[in-house]
Amino acid sequence: MDRLTIVSCDCHAAARPEVYREYLEADLRTRYDAMIASPEAVARRAAQVIGPFAPTGDGEGEREPLSARWDPVRRLAELDRDGIAAEVLFPQPAGRNAPPFYNVFGHPFDPNDPAAAAAGCRAHNRWLADFVKSSPAPERHAGLALIGLVDDVPAVVREIAWAKQAGLRGVILRSQPLSGPGWHDPRFEPIWAVCEDLAMPIHTHGGEGLETGDLPGATSIFFTEVCWFAHRLFWHLLWSGVLERHPRLRLVFTEQFADWVPGMLKRLDMQYAGTVSAATRTSALPMSPSAYWARQCSVGASFMTREECEMRHAIGVPSILWGSDFPHEEGTWPATPEALHATFDGVPPAELRAMLGENAMAIYGFDPRSLAAIAARIGPTLASFARAC
Amino acid sequence: MDRLTIVSCDCHAAARPEVYREYLEADLRTRYDAMIASPEAVARRAAQVIGPFAPTGDGEGEREPLSARWDPVRRLAELDRDGIAAEVLFPQPAGRNAPPFYNVFGHPFDPNDPAAAAAGCRAHNRWLADFVKSSPAPERHAGLALIGLVDDVPAVVREIAWAKQAGLRGVILRSQPLSGPGWHDPRFEPIWAVCEDLAMPIHTHGGEGLETGDLPGATSIFFTEVCWFAHRLFWHLLWSGVLERHPRLRLVFTEQFADWVPGMLKRLDMQYAGTVSAATRTSALPMSPSAYWARQCSVGASFMTREECEMRHAIGVPSILWGSDFPHEEGTWPATPEALHATFDGVPPAELRAMLGENAMAIYGFDPRSLAAIAARIGPTLASFARAC
Numbered sequence: 166m167d168r169l170t171i172v173s174c175d176c177h178a179a180a181r182p183e184v185y186r187e188y189l190e191a192d193l194r195t196r197y198d199a200m201i202a203s204p205e206a207v208a209r210r211a212a213q214v215i216g217p218f219a220p221t222g223d224g225e226g227e228r229e230p231l232s233a234r235w236d237p238v239r240r241l242a243e244l245d246r247d248g249i250a251a252e253v254l255f256p257q258p259a260g261r262n263a264p265p266f267y268n269v270f271g272h273p274f275d276p277n278d279p280a281a282a283a284a285g286c287r288a289h290n291r292w293l294a295d296f297v298k299s300s301p302a303p304e305r306h307a308g309l310a311l312i313g314l315v316d317d318v319p320a321v322v323r324e325i326a327w328a329k330q331a332g333l334r335g336v337i338l339r340s341q342p343l344s345g346p347g348w349h350d351p352r353f354e355p356i357w358a359v360c361e362d363l364a365m366p367i368h369t370h371g372g373e374g375l376e377t378g379d380l381p382g383a384t385s386i387f388f389t390e391v392c393w394f395a396h397r398l399f400w401h402l403l404w405s406g407v408l409e410r411h412p413r414l415r416l417v418f419t420e421q422f423a424d425w426v427p428g429m430l431k432r433l434d435m436q437y438a439g440t441v442s443a444a445t446r447t448s449a450l451p452m453s454p455s456a457y458w459a460r461q462c463s464v465g466a467s468f469m470t471r472e473e474c475e476m477r478h479a480i481g482v483p484s485i486l487w488g489s490d491f492p493h494e495e496g497t498w499p500a501t502p503e504a505l506h507a508t509f510d511g512v513p514p515a516e517l518r519a520m521l522g523e524n525a526m527a528i529y530g531f532d533p534r535s536l537a538a539i540a541a542r543i544g545p546t547l548a549s550f551a552r553a554c
Numbered sequence: 555m556d557r558l559t560i561v562s563c564d565c566h567a568a569a570r571p572e573v574y575r576e577y578l579e580a581d582l583r584t585r586y587d588a589m590i591a592s593p594e595a596v597a598r599r600a601a602q603v604i605g606p607f608a609p610t611g612d613g614e615g616e617r618e619p620l621s622a623r624w625d626p627v628r629r630l631a632e633l634d635r636d637g638i639a640a641e642v643l644f645p646q647p648a649g650r651n652a653p654p655f656y657n658v659f660g661h662p663f664d665p666n667d668p669a670a671a672a673a674g675c676r677a678h679n680r681w682l683a684d685f686v687k688s689s690p691a692p693e694r695h696a697g698l699a700l701i702g703l704v705d706d707v708p709a710v711v712r713e714i715a716w717a718k719q720a721g722l723r724g725v726i727l728r729s730q731p732l733s734g735p736g737w738h739d740p741r742f743e744p745i746w747a748v749c750e751d752l753a754m755p756i757h758t759h760g761g762e763g764l765e766t767g768d769l770p771g772a773t774s775i776f777f778t779e780v781c782w783f784a785h786r787l788f789w790h791l792l793w794s795g796v797l798e799r800h801p802r803l804r805l806v807f808t809e810q811f812a813d814w815v816p817g818m819l820k821r822l823d824m825q826y827a828g829t830v831s832a833a834t835r836t837s838a839l840p841m842s843p844s845a846y847w848a849r850q851c852s853v854g855a856s857f858m859t860r861e862e863c864e865m866r867h868a869i870g871v872p873s874i875l876w877g878s879d880f881p882h883e884e885g886t887w888p889a890t891p892e893a894l895h896a897t898f899d900g901v902p903p904a905e906l907r908a909m910l911g912e913n914a915m916a917i918y919g920f921d922p923r924s925l926a927a928i929a930a931r932i933g934p935t936l937a938s939f940a941r942a943c
Contacts, residue, residue, distance in 0.1 A: 346767035349775055378735035382794030385837050386738055388825060389789045393782060400778045405771030428817065436777060448774050 168544035169517060170536045171505070172525035173244075175370075175420050175467045175488025175496075176252040178308070179234045179262035180292045188288035189265055193281060197265050200274060204261075211259060211269040214376045216383025229492045234262055237300035244305065245543045247501035249489060250522070250536040251305045253465075253529060254297075255337060255419070256289050258372050264289035267313050270391075271339050271373035279314045279343055286313040287324065294331040305539065307334040307529040309368060314343045318352060322359045334529045335366040335417070340373040340394040348398055349405035357402070361411040366528055368465070369395040371421035392421040399462060400433060400454070408457045409450055415528060419465030420490060424472065426464055427479035430455040459484065463528060468497050474508050477516065485520045486528070502545055510550050517550055557933035558906060559925045560894070561914035562633075564759075564809050564856045564877025564885075565641040567697070568623045568651035569681045577677035578654055582670060586654050589663060593650075600648060600658040603765050605772025618881045623651055626689035633694065634932045636890035638878060639911070639925040640694045642854075642918060643686075644726060644808070645678050647761045653678035656702050659780075660728050660762030668703045668732055675702040676713065683720040694928065696723040696918040698757060703732045707741060711748045723918045724755040724806070729762040729783040737787055738794035746791070750800040755917055757854070758784040760810035781810040788851060789822060789843070797846040798839055804917060808854030809879060813861065815853055816868035819844040848873065852917060857886050863897050866905065874909045875917070891934055899939050906939055 182201045186194055200207065233240045234257070244252060257263045258270050265285035266274045273282035293308040300306055310328035315321050315338070325336055341347060360367050374391040377383035395418060402408050402416065433454035450457075459481055466473060466480075467488035477485060489504075490496025497504035509517055522540075526533050571590045575583055589596065622629045623646065633641060646652045647659050654674035655663045662671035682697040689695055699717035704710050704727070714725055730736060749756050763780040766772035784807060791797050791805065822843035839846075848870055855862060855869075856877035866874060878893075879885025886893035898906055911929075915922050 346765055346769065346772070347775065349769055349771045350767065351770065376735055378739065380735065380738055380794070381740060382738045382790070382792075382837075383735070385793035385825065386736065386790055389793070389822065390786075397779075401771070401775055403771075404774035404778070405769070422821075424817070428813070432811075433778065436774065448771075 167547040168540045169547055169550075170251075170522040170526070170533070170540040171249045171487075171501075171544055172522045172529075172531065172536070173249045173252045173489040173491060174417070174465045174486040174525050174529075176254055176491045177234070177257055177493060178240070178254045178293065178296060179257040179264075180289070180296075181235060182261055182265075184235065185265050185285075185288050185292060188292045190284055193265070193284055196281070200266070201261065207268060207274065210272075210274055212379040214269045214272045215374075215387045216377050216379055216385075218384035218387075228494060233492055235296065237296065237302075237306075241300070241302055241305065243491065243498065247489060247491070247498055248505075248543050248545050249491075249501065250539045250544060251307070251525075251531050252491070253334070253488070253525070254293060254306055254308045255368075255370055256293075256311055258370075264311060264313070267311070270387075271313070272376065273314065279316065283314045283317070283320070286311040290324070290328060290331075290333065294328075294333055297332060302539075304532055304535045307531065309333060309335045309337050312336045312338055314339070315353070315356070316343050318355055322355050325356070325359050325363065325365055329363045329365060335368055336360060337368045337370060338398065340369050340397060348401040349407075351405075354407075357407050357411050357414055361414040364413070364530075366415035366417050366463075367398070368417045368419050369398050369421070370419045370465075371395045392425070395421040396425065396429065399429075399458070403433070403450075403454055403457055404448060406450065408461050409452070412460065415461055415463070417463045417465050417486065417528065419486075420467045420488065421464075422473070423464045423466035423469060423480055423485065424476060426458070426481070426484075427476060430458055463524065468495070468504060469508050471508050474512065477512075477520065482516050482519050483524060486525050487521050505545060506550065510552055512550065514547055514550075517547070556936040557929045558936055558939075559639045559911040559915070559922070559929040560637055560876075560890075560933055561911045561918075561920065561925070562638045562641045562878040562880060563806070563854045563875040563914050563918075565643055565880045566623070566646055566882060567629070567643045567682065567685060568646040568653075569678070569685075570624060571650055571654075573624065574654050574674075574677050574681060577681045579673055582654070582673055585670065589655070590650065596657065596663065599661075599663055601768040603658045603661045604763075604776045605766050605768055605774075607773035607776075617883060622881055624685070626685065626691075626695075630689070630691055630694065632880065632887065636878060636880070636887055637894075637932050637934050638880075638890065639928045639933060640696070640914075640920050641880070642723070642877070642914070643682060643695055643697045644757075644759055645682075645700055647759075653700060653702070656700070659776075660702065661765065662703065668705065672703045672706070672709070675700040679713070679717060679720075679722065683717075683722055686721060691928075693921055693924045696920065698722060698724045698726050700726045702728060704728070704742065704745070705732050707744055711744050714745070714748050714752065714754055718752045718754060724757055725749060726757045726759060727787065729758050729786060737790040738796075740794075743796075746796050746800050746803055750803040753802070753919075755804040755806050755852075756787070757806045757808050758787050758810070759808045759854075760784045781814070784810040785814065785818065788818075788847070792822070792839075792843055792846055793837060795839065797850050798841070801849065804850055804852070806852045806854050806875065806917065808875075809856045809877065810853075811862070812853045812855035812858060812869055812874065813865055815847070815870070815873075816865060819847055852913065857884070857893060858897050860897050863901065866901075866909070871905050871908050872913060875914050876910050894934060895939065899941055901939065903936055903939075906936070
């Protein structure tokens with residue numbers, strides 16, 4: 166039987182606090198102990214960022230298989246059950262298993278101490294590299310290094326170089342830098358250069374917005390806005406010429422829907438062409454925005470809707486990556502096979518293979534033969550997607 | 555002949571500096587003189603906001619009829635030539651004819667002196683009220699009061715009450731308040747109450763974004779983002795319950811395109827229904843977001859494209875307002891008749907009347923009989939739009 170190799174480009178792994186503690190530099194451990202011992206303080210800070218919704222316990226969803234976050238054996242059993250051959254690993258965005266001092270949707274626990282939050286990200290990255298190495302099937306995990314807070318550019322470059330040699334496969338940036346107007350600032354040039362040179366794709370993940378304050382409606386406003394903030398990296402690096410200067414740099418926009426891509430590209434292409442106003446035609450780029458998107462960008466569409474699948478040619482099949490968001494409750498686990506059929510039944514085989522596995526294998530450097538061997542055991546059959554829709 | 559009454563819901567009027575000066579409180583005039591005498595300082599500040607594109611002269615476009623900004627006779631001649639019976643008046647966003655101290659796309663000239671910028675807005679409002687009264691045809695102008703900077707809420711309430719009695723027909727807010735997390739803050743409640751009580755619709759106008767710094771790509775980034783920032787007021791007032799508590803409050807979203815409305819409403823309705831994630835279903839509102847939009851919101855679509863016109867039922871015909879953006883060069887002047895035909899030919903008469911005039915007359919309190927008399931002289935014939943498309 167011909168089985169599909171499924172790669173989930175949006176999964177989350179995390180350590181228990183007592184384990185993260187061991188990866189922290191020693192002088193920060195006492196403060197981390199105090200933070201973990203005071204969920205009220207964490208909740209107060211989280212409420213400043215996202216309003217009354219403030220997960221401080223073990224997770225957002227009661228039904229999540231908690232130990233799968235850090236136990237590779239349990240984790241692989243769940244991937245098998247879901248038919249997923251390999252996965253890309255982001256951290257937990259909030260709660261007790263979020264990276265130390267960096268635990269409220271990308272905002273530091275203490276806004277006045279970004280150095281602690283940066284140390285927390287380093288602790289997560291070192292734990293994650295060890296998690297992948299300790300797995301019975303390391304070839305099934307691609308870990309991403311969390312580059313949370315970027316004011317010390319040389320330190321970030323060192324961290325990315327470390328991540329590469331430690332076996333991690335890309336980096337995660339905040340939706341916007343810690344200070345200054347945005348990612349178009351030329352001071353970040355060394356980051357783009359090292360990511361291009363080392364073939365480390367750069368990710369934003371939906372979930373970081375402007376702080377809304379602990380006010381009525383704040384949580385809903387935060388959720389309405391987070392995806393847009395995650396999109397911004399594209400046009401910041403586009404218009405500032407970063408994508409032109411670094412043609413092998415890759416950007417991946419994860420868990421922020423996919424249906425926005427065609428409209429966004431159309432609007433940027435209009436701006437580039439001066440269709441609306443000559444005043445806005447301010448770019449000297451040699452290619453249109455949609456050409457840079459097609460060359461260098463992917464959308465980590467996660468749990469795509471049927472409607473988004475029907476838009477796949479407008480989005481660009483080569484730029485679409487699917488994801489289960491395991492173990493989060495808004496994702497497809499533990500019913501991934503049903504979710505895949507609901508979205509993809511009737512799609513031609515070549516497009517199915519691309520969106521569900523091949524695109525991801527190319528970007529993250531998974532070995533197609535190793536994964537095919539796993540898929541032969543657990544993957545859904547290609548034939549099962551063949552019914553007309 | 556049956557002629558259409560055309561109302562442009564997006565026009566711009568402004569005074570010369572020496573005239574604004576007379577409307578400023580006396581203790582600010584010397585500083586204003588110094589600012590006007592130093593276009594370099596204005597340009598430096600503008601570049602912080604919007605990058606290298608920084609209009610400091612008389613206008614953005616060379617071909618604009620400059621004196622029409624402040625001379626009602628010249629202005630009415632241009633409206634006649636364009637077939638426009640009445641107009642809604644915003645200020646100039648930048649350059650020498652922008653409101654004093656508030657002259658760089660909604661950002662104050664001196665960020666450390668918001669009081670001066672607020673005084674500049676008051677000067678513009680008083681000049682605008684006089685402009686309308688001095689016009690040979692005051693019934694053809696609806697001026698909007700600029701409420702630029704909102705930290706002193708009681709002062710804003712007083713300004714809105716003054717504007718109402720001075721004959722102005724609505725207010726313009728910044729895309730976001732001067733300080734704090736957003737318009738959902740309960741401290742702004744008196745503003746929503748007075749606008750509802752006095753039937754003063756609240757506007758945002760595309761053109762204010764986050765400061766981009768004077769960096770490569772900054773101007774393009776600013777133009778890419780300004781429309782989104784102008785949309786935010788809707789979901790800030792929606793999720794915080796303002797639209798529910800003030801059912802007669804009206805919001806108008808001007809010159810920020812129209813094609814975003816259906817997708818935005820669909821996404822917010824999904825969030826309201828918890829379709830994507832139970833975690834994001836955080837609202838206790840009794841109606842869906844699209845129901846509040848239909849009840850209380852309009853999109854000042856300005857120079858609509860044919861494609862946006864074809865989306866009119868998804869946007870909602872009763873919520874669409876057309877605008878020429880006179881005298882800006884990206885608008886339809888001096889070829890409004892041709893632009894109207896390109897966009898609207900073949901649209902049924904009842905929908906044409908609604909989008910091009912009736913919706914606006916209801917919101918802004920124009921007298922349909924007075925405007926019909928003007929339209930009988932200058933308006934395009936309904937029959938001319940009848941050809942199939």
